[in-house]
Amino acid sequence: MGGFEGRVAMVTGGANGMGRACARRLAAEGAAVVVVDVVESAGKELLGEIAEAGGRAELVIGDVGDPAVIEQAVGLAESVLGGLDVVVAAAGIPVPGYRSGSPRAQAPAGLEGFVEMSLADWDEVLGVNLRGALLAVQKGVASMVARGVPGSVVVITSVAAANPTSSGHVAYTASKAGAQAMVKHVSRLVADKGIRVNAVGPGLIDTNMSRTYLASAANQAVFAHIPAGHAGTPDDIADAVLFLAGEGSRFVAGEVLYVDGGQFTG
Template identity: 40%
Template sequence: MAGRVAGKVALVTGGASGIGRGCAEVLAAEGAAVVVTDVQDARGADAVAAIEAAGGRAAYLHHDVTDEAAWAEVIAQVKARHGRLDILVNNAGIAISGSVVEMSLADWRRQTAVNLDGVFLGVKHSIPLMRASGDGGSIVNMSSVAGLKGSAILGGYCATKGGVRLFTKAVAMECANAKDGIRVNSVHPGIIETPIWMSILNPETPGANAPPDLDAMSAMAVPLGVKGLPQDIANGVLWLASDESRYVTGAELVIDGGLTVR
């Protein structure tokens, strides 16, 4: 099936690399006009070039998701370019690992600002433009399996991703009560091959400067025995963004190879 989001306008934060780039590429391939935002300008431009080379439509905007004024400007640019917004993928995120007794308050707040405040601001500023079209919309908030279960070295990260999970449900109910046609769901990736794993590593761990062996980790921890790829998450996001999921809101889409049920 092609053109599953044809005619729709999508905004993907953190879209320059990893899961965000995968989402932007898949949405564009299925017909959406995609606005990619990130703070990694060179990678963002490369992502847009790749989408356009494949025949898709995309544009890149520099965007710090912790800055409310930046959110207002991004939404204003989306409105000026496209006149509407149908899909928001709140994907931008960071991971800071380490013992909770050693984590600085500055790091706690920085992680919360990106992972949780950024999602709040995206929802706050996107909903009015979605409502203005009268056609509803789909908001997909990127959580994690760390938003479903705890991890000994990821206390702060788990707090933010768990917050995204319940915030998503609350906003889903708010939109449902408003009868605005906007659906709000969260996605929970497991071990996916993305750059974020370098920041999850404990700096004190021997070999931490080398890329983690996700294949070995997955063979040990994931029931399916293999790691996931950004496109695996993007395919789930595509379904939530499309009209195929018209009756789904406030849900958790877990894409982890069975990791959380072992």
């Protein structure tokens, strides 16, 4: 067990990919975890793993863009687990129509994709990536302020926020850039209350979402642009999240920690 004993964390998008790695690691380090996701089977499987390892977790199934879902998760953290100390907003979709834990769906890219993009597609991506992050941060911060306790919030963004050429969909790029701007703004509002808000910006990470892309011979050339020479893992992201959520980063606020193997160093 590590440095999160007695603390309570909420992880959105916590049943798959990077969110799952974060939830599992927080539980292993002693935190009680509320997992929020749309995929019930994956969420129940994760809760079983955490319980088997001696940890404690609760599950909320629903869309992170729905205020009632986030309110339910925060309420569960407060009423059942004793409070909320850490928020990890990890829920995200790369393109319209994507379902958590699935291979990455294809969507038109480039100028044609932008010109033909519908407002419904735009709203769907921003509804998860930006609205969902907003609700997790907003409701989480409100809970911490009401209790008068310090806390930490970490939003999973993307290298695409600052390097849009690495994103295939304009809505994804815009949503992640918006999330990073929100992190910096909110951080200034709550730092004096002992609440730190930061972001982790993943590069190319080996998850279900990217595995089909990584398996394609046509896409292997991407590794030539990553100084580390390979994709990262969900645990690489969890390492960064636990650093920002823990006491070792107590004077870090409003920052974006890019975890990309050195891909965007210029």
